[in-house]
Amino acid sequence: MIPRIDFQKLAAGDTDTLQAVAFGARDTGFLLLENTPISAARQQAVLAAYLRFFRQDPAVKSEVDMARTGSNRGWGASRSEQVDPVSNPDYKEVFDCGVPLPETDPLSDLPVYAPNLWPSSPAGFRQTIEAYFLEAREVAMEVLRGIAWAIGHDADAFADKFARPMALLRGNYYPPRPIWAGDRDFGIATHTDYGCLTLLATDGRGGLEVELRDGSWHSVQGGAGVFIINFGEMLEMWSGGAVKATPHRVVGDAEERISAPLFFNPDYEANVAPSGSDNPISAGQHLSRRYAETYLHMKNG
Ligand SMILES: O=C(O)CCC(=O)C(=O)O
Numbered sequence: 001m002i003p004r005i006d007f008q009k010l011a012a013g014d015t016d017t018l019q020a021v022a023f024g025a026r027d028t029g030f031l032l033l034e035n036t037p038i039s040a041a042r043q044q045a046v047l048a049a050y051l052r053f054f055r056q057d058p059a060v061k062s063e064v065d066m067a068r069t070g071s072n073r074g075w076g077a078s079r080s081e082q083v084d085p086v087s088n089p090d091y092k093e094v095f096d097c098g099v100p101l102p103e104t105d106p107l108s109d110l111p112v113y114a115p116n117l118w119p120s121s122p123a124g125f126r127q128t129i130e131a132y133f134l135e136a137r138e139v140a141m142e143v144l145r146g147i148a149w150a151i152g153h154d155a156d157a158f159a160d161k162f163a164r165p166m167a168l169l170r171g172n173y174y175p176p177r178p179i180w181a182g183d184r185d186f187g188i189a190t191h192t193d194y195g196c197l198t199l200l201a202t203d204g205r206g207g208l209e210v211e212l213r214d215g216s217w218h219s220v221q222g223g224a225g226v227f228i229i230n231f232g233e234m235l236e237m238w239s240g241g242a243v244k245a246t247p248h249r250v251v252g253d254a255e256e257r258i259s260a261p262l263f264f265n266p267d268y269e270a271n272v273a274p275s276g277s278d279n280p281i282s283a284g285q286h287l288s289r290r291y292a293e294t295y296l297h298m299k300n301g
């Protein structure tokens with residue numbers, strides 16, 4: 001049901017692979033991606049670095065608490081984000097980092113380009129995460145080119161709007177499902193991602209569920225070295241609905257779980273309206289509005 005894509009074949013433009021990508025993009029809005037330049041060991045090392053950060057004393061994490069800032073950089077405590085207005089705030093913790101602009105850039109004051117906050121420990125955390133962020137953006141870019149091609153566009157139709165990407169790399173930490181959790185409590189409640197595509201590394205444990213078109217929930221699990229790809233609201237708009245932004249969630253269970261999504265968001269100034277539309281849609285405004293709706297410390301008013 002969810003196509004398994006070989007990254008090297010996608011990059012080479014293999015016809016069967018492109019067809020499978022087009023099917024996945026239009027049908028469930030999810031793909032599994034294997035054989036990328038990022039090895040299973042590398043993925044696991046990155047997840048281990050996040051785990052070391054999250055398992056620290058809350059006092060260390062609160063040094064980089066995003067709640068004290070006007071942006072989403074650093075640590076987000078449990079229940080600091082509410083992705084679904086009809087559910088309670090998520091019980092996951094997060095660590096977010098983005099791609100800051102040089103101070104001389106006229107857009108550098110925008111929260112979506114805010115400087116990163118790095119914790120004093122664990123040692124080497126920043127280096128590990130920054131290096132991975134670069135590698136993951138390259139993979140995401142190649143996948144986006146493949147998707148454009150697969151759905152009948154020029155390969156660069158979307159990819160040339162990532163000169164100053166509002167990309168966000170997140171570590172998600174799901175503690176064991178709390179004893180107090182009820183029907184409206186989730187690791188992450190039902191949501192669609194906001195951007196173009198999400199490149200998700202997981203520890204291989206299940207937990208992610210995807211809502212199919214008939215309203216049923218289907219578990220998605222990536223094995224060692226496999227990425228889970230899904231598509232976001234901006235690509236759904238930009239592709240005129242050809243690519244689907246699919247609702248998904250993590251209910252959580254007795255085991256802790258860790259995942260690392262790269263939210264591959266384009267330039268602030270990118271127009272993500274479908275081609276030929278007279279009504280431009282600003283990527284920066286869309287993302288800022290979604291952040292303001294979901295991060296509790298960024299809610300307007
Ligand atoms: O942890 C997961 O498997 C999914 C996380 C997710 O959907 C998100 O962070 O947007």
Ligand SMILES: [Fe+2]
Nearest residue numbers: 191192193248
């Ligand atoms: Fe998501």
